[in-house]
Amino acid sequence: MERVAQDEHGPAVADHRQGAGHRTVRRPDLAPPHGGESRVGGMAAADEVKAAGSAGPVRIDAWIWSVRLTKTRSMAATACRAGHVQLNGERVKPAHTVKVGDEVRLRLEGRERIVVVSQIIRKRVGAAVAVEAYVDNSPPPPPRADVLAAGVRDRGMGRPTKRDRREMERLRGL
Structure with missing residues (x-):
């Protein structure tokens, strides 16, 4: 049985076996980054966007899902395959990449959403952070x-x- 212990040098694993006595093993992969305290309760909103990253291309189905225009990624991919997603006026497949400044039109549940990409996000983020990733030009519901x-x-x-x-x-x- 392993138990994680915390001391002034970071976390360590104590190995308790019969006859082996008490032995402490240092685990560098469990150490908090930069010698600081490890955060409990997740990342801050600004860190979420940095972690989501704008490096590299992002698929349109992943972007639509990550900014919470659809509930699931498979629902976003299905909408793309059905022709309900347009990028700059053209129907696109789920694997098409998104760039900043692109206009995305999504027809879903009897409503059309028109958004302009202002930030590339790969991972799903909170609703407050997701709203900052696009400019909503949709007609009112x-x-x-x-x-x-x-x-x-x-x-x-x-x-x-x-x-x-x-x-x-x-x-x-x-």
Whole structure:
């Protein structure tokens, strides 16, 4: 059984075995960076962006996911494959790279998001940090009352008739 101990020189591993006595082994891979205290509770927001890094190309599906425009990376890749993502006016595949200044259009869940890339981020970051990575030029979302009124049927009403379908299409504006 191993146990991590902390002293003035950084963490060490104490090896306790029967008959072996007490032995302390120094582990440099567990030492805090630059001899300072190790942080508990994660990184600060500024460090998250540095860790996410702007070095090297970033795939568009990874960028869309990391700035929280989609919930999952696979959802971002699926949107790209379906043609719901445009980069500078052209449909792109998930592996296409993103640069600062590119305009990304994403059509998802009945809403179009138009964003201009202002920062390249590889890893998913907090919402407050993610908002700084792009400029949002999206039109405002439709009012929630209008969305709910369009074609909502009561439970147990059965299959809609032709007349019901026409009314739902009229409400949706089709």
